[in-house]
Amino acid sequence: MPPSGLVAVLASLPGVSAGLLEALRRAAVASGAVHCALVGGTVRDLLLHRSGLVPWSGVPDLDLVVEGDLQALVGCLADQLEPQRLSRSQWHDSFGTVSLTLDGISLDLARARQESYPAPAENPVVRPGTLASDLVRRDFSINAMALDLISDVLIDPHGGQAALQARSLVFLHAASVADDPTRVIRAARYSARLGLDLSADSRTQLATTLSSWPWPAWNGGGVVPPALSTRLRMELDRLLNHEPWGEAFDRLSCWGAMPLVDEGLQLDPRRRRRLRRAQRLGLPLMPAWLAAASQPLVVAQRLQIPGQQQRWLAGLETLxxxxxxxxxxxxxxxxxxxxxxxxxxxxxxxxxxxxxxxxxxxxxxxxxxxxxxxxxxxxxxxxxxxxxxxxxxxxxxxxxxxxxxxxxxx
Structure with a gap:
């Protein structure tokens, strides 16, 4: 596959220097890595920018996947650079990752992994893998692309470029929502921020999964997998604090996806007005949103929102x-x-x-x-x-x- 030229394009944009990318490339080659690839949002946003679909907003950090000896790569990087250029190196052994600060830019490097879900909505079991197996772990085709710094090749096994051109969000496989329902919240975040919409097949998968999922038992007080509760709350916090939440909630409602949190939130015509009023009153948006749920306190406890906010919702019922x-x-x-x-x-x-x-x-x-x-x-x-x-x-x-x-x- 011929070089894409994207490394040079990225190096010419604000926030990333050619010297940083070249230092990573040299260290990857010296360590014998098969791939040292940028993944995730940086690759997606670079392609969107190059196509003129969204303006370049910079990169707060870079995510890379290494198929090879990660520790050796970091060692080669430290040997090649002056100490002031590599100002931070923090290992997270349990996750097989390292966080670096290189030329003032935050980097997260991870060993290539593969994963499987022992049960729907549980945390996945992660094992070492290849770059290809790492990409298939992702949520959507637009996030399952990689730009290899060694070869300057864009690796796109799941049609991410075509989905971007079609302004479409496509789940990677037929069990994407069942494995991790929080991907639906993520879809709403990307949809609102980037102007994308779920593909027809992805909408069908969402509807099918929700219709067969054991939500009624959980709504009646059954135990929700703790991993699902934590991930749902985290994704919702990101949506409310960092995204155009009005548009994101509209997408979730349009997709019929609100039962993922609570059925009572699906028909919520005053949602925007309520949340804007909450902002004026200085309230966090999460409890103001959940106040319209069929059982606000039950949903708040399920999502494990802060105890103080749960007390507000309990008081709401009494009031x-x-x-x-x-x-x-x-x-x-x-x-x-x-x-x-x-x-x-x-x-x-x-x-x-x-x-x-x-x-x-x-x-x-x-x-x-x-x-x-x-x-x-x-x-x-x-x-x-x-x-x-x-x-x-x-x-x-x-x-x-x-x-x-x-x-x-x-």
Whole structure:
């Protein structure tokens, strides 16, 4: 296969120097490696940029797969370079990887691997392999390409270039979703960021897998594989924190994929409005999104989101019941609403989540959240004590009385 010329193209772009790529090539050759290849997003984004489909955004780090002796390659690299160029070298023996900083660029080098899934959604069993077996571990054809620095050959065994030209996301094999359902969340992330869509065959695979997956048992309280829960939460965190989440969630809904998390999230017409309101209120997006689930707390526990956010969702359920059964009338004074809300067994953030859900009482809740809860007594405890009050419950009651009086005069 003739050289692709892509190494030179990459070296000409901001963020990667020709010297860095040449140093890696020389060390790979000296160590006797069969392949030392760039993989993943860098190769994909380089091809998209070369085709004029997306602008080049730089590379925060580079991922490489080595088919050969990784330790020998790193040793050759250290022998060839001045110490200031190779400023960090950290081995992760259990994963067969090493993290380097070369010329100020972060590199992650991994031995070529192969993997198998002992059961659907469990963590895979990983063994040494070839570059070809490493690429087949990937999620989509567009991420299963490699640019070999030794030969400057683009290795594309799964049609990644054609999928990019078709603006398509294609799962690598028929069990991709069953092996790792979090690939669906990743598909939504790439789709939103790069303007791609699932191919027809990939949509069929998604629908077939979801229809046969044992979600109902898990929704009823059965045990979800811990590995799946952790990976789902991580992918969702990336989607919410680093991607155009509105577009990504729209894609998941269009694909009928929301039952991957919870069926109640599939029909969620107020999703964008709710999450934008959460942003304005300073809330994390994850609990605001899950607030519309059929069982928000159950889903939050399944995904293992932070305990504090689980408490907000637990308080949300309590608050909703209270508003239905025992809340003051809408005509009640600010002090009555404030006292009732602040005596409740729920965090303040539960009130904010209910505002995001556009509850019928949301205006009253909004007034408490935005104004009433910050109002203090016009006199301080120190001033009252100077006037003859003594510390104790009576002093606290007088401070509350004056605070509520101030609220009702506003």
């Amino acid at each position: 909703q019941r209270w508003l239905q059964d025992d809340a003051p009338p809408a005509s009640a004074s600010p002090s009555v609403w404030t006292q009732a809300l602040e005596q409740g067994d729920w965090p303040a953030q539960s009130v904010a989540l209910l505002i995001c859900l556009n509850h019928p009482h949301w205006r009253m809740l909004w007034r408490w959240w935005a104004r009433w809860r910050t109002v203090q007594s016009p006199v301080t405890a120190k001033e009252l004590m100077a006037a003859g009050w003594t510390a104790g419950p009576e002093l606290g009651g007088e401070l509350r009385r004056r605070r509520f009086q101030c609220l009702d005069l506003r």
